[in-house]
Amino acid sequence: MKIIHASQDALVARDVDAYLAMLSDDVVVSDPSTPRLVGRDAVRRHVEGLLASFSEIEFLDRKVFSLGLGAAMRFTLRTRTADGRDGTLDGVDVFELNEQRKIAKITSYLDAPGASAAASAPQAGALEVYWASGSPPAWRVLLLLAVKGVPYTSKLLQLSREEHTAPAYLEVSPRGKVPAIRDGAFCLHESLAIMAYLDRKHPSPPLFGESAEEAGAIARVIAEHENYLYPALGQIARAVFSGDPTALAGEEPAVRAAVATLHEELARIEASLALRDYLAGPRLSAADLTVYPSIQLAVRAATRPAAAPLDLAVTPLAARYPKLAAWGARIEALPGYDATYPPHWRAA
Numbered sequence: 001m002k003i004i005h006a007s008q009d010a011l012v013a014r015d016v017d018a019y020l021a022m023l024s025d026d027v028v029v030s031d032p033s034t035p036r037l038v039g040r041d042a043v044r045r046h047v048e049g050l051l052a053s054f055s056e057i058e059f060l061d062r063k064v065f066s067l068g069l070g071a072a073m074r075f076t077l078r079t080r081t082a083d084g085r086d087g088t089l090d091g092v093d094v095f096e097l098n099e100q101r102k103i104a105k106i107t108s109y110l111d112a113p114g115a116s117a118a119a120s121a122p123q124a125g126a127l128e129v130y131w132a133s134g135s136p137p138a139w140r141v142l143l144l145l146a147v148k149g150v151p152y153t154s155k156l157l158q159l160s161r162e163e164h165t166a167p168a169y170l171e172v173s174p175r176g177k178v179p180a181i182r183d184g185a186f187c188l189h190e191s192l193a194i195m196a197y198l199d200r201k202h203p204s205p206p207l208f209g210e211s212a213e214e215a216g217a218i219a220r221v222i223a224e225h226e227n228y229l230y231p232a233l234g235q236i237a238r239a240v241f242s243g244d245p246t247a248l249a250g251e252e253p254a255v256r257a258a259v260a261t262l263h264e265e266l267a268r269i270e271a272s273l274a275l276r277d278y279l280a281g282p283r284l285s286a287a288d289l290t291v292y293p294s295i296q297l298a299v300r301a302a303t304r305p306a307a308a309p310l311d312l313a314v315t316p317l318a319a320r321y322p323k324l325a326a327w328g329a330r331i332e333a334l335p336g337y338d339a340t341y342p343p344h345w346r347a348a
Ligand SMILES: N[C@@H](CCC(=O)N[C@@H](CS)C(=O)NCC(=O)O)C(=O)O
Pocket: 132, 134, 135, 136, 137, 138, 159, 164, 176, 177, 178, 179, 189, 190, 191, 192
């Protein structure tokens, strides 16, 4: 399988264009260091980020085993990080080729990926992002990183396994919530604080506004979301996803009030999007990245059969809230948007 050897040679030679030319347009890459990557652009950003964090990479050993259009490669890499630390990495990559003999799928199995995310040694200078699948605040941060093209080390926590209450994680995020980041010696929790920090650190494109008016409008949309839509949605999501029959029947006054608030807030957003392309003006901002995961949560809740008694009236989104649906499509068309994150959101 010449293409497997050639693709790996291109990688260690840092020839990203040559590497990408051997991948299919819709290539899917699964690697424990990042959420699943789909498409060459996503792979380019990831690979460029990885290469930037290593000053040296070479194969100490590799062996390719092929079968039909598939292959597995066992390898040992010698690495030196940009800040001079030496290491080795053992793993197995599994490749699937399409009919055009392009690499269409790569799955990496790396030594010790199952080690607790929080327990793994921090890499100086590498941004670590702790998140959990299905968490809207975590998704905000991942969206912001994607829009800015900032490479990071993904630390996916399993809330069902209580990984967010492990002592090592509480050192990063003392309330035991996701998202949180570790950037060198600096740890930060609270999604909006993380977004503001990352925007200051990686200013392009500016997502918290440049003029006083822009900054004010963005902060207003975010504050309105945090104070009205998001708490109502939390109430609804708990009712729908908990399966509590009382809450589901809409008999609980708080849930009924939350559904009314949801309708009111969605109507406000729809009206505002009739005047501008994005929530706080003509340009994408942190306001959009804050609200978008919540809209997806509303859609996901509304499509659950268990939500029928609540009459959430959110879907089909394009029919009920056409401006909101068009805005969502604009966000989904952004370079770096990962259509597979988090996998179960797609059910909507
Ligand atoms: N205000 C926080 C909310 C964070 C939050 O509530 N995260 C949830 C997931 S959506 C969490 O970590 N839950 C775990 C728990 O509370 O045990 C933020 O914006 O970051």
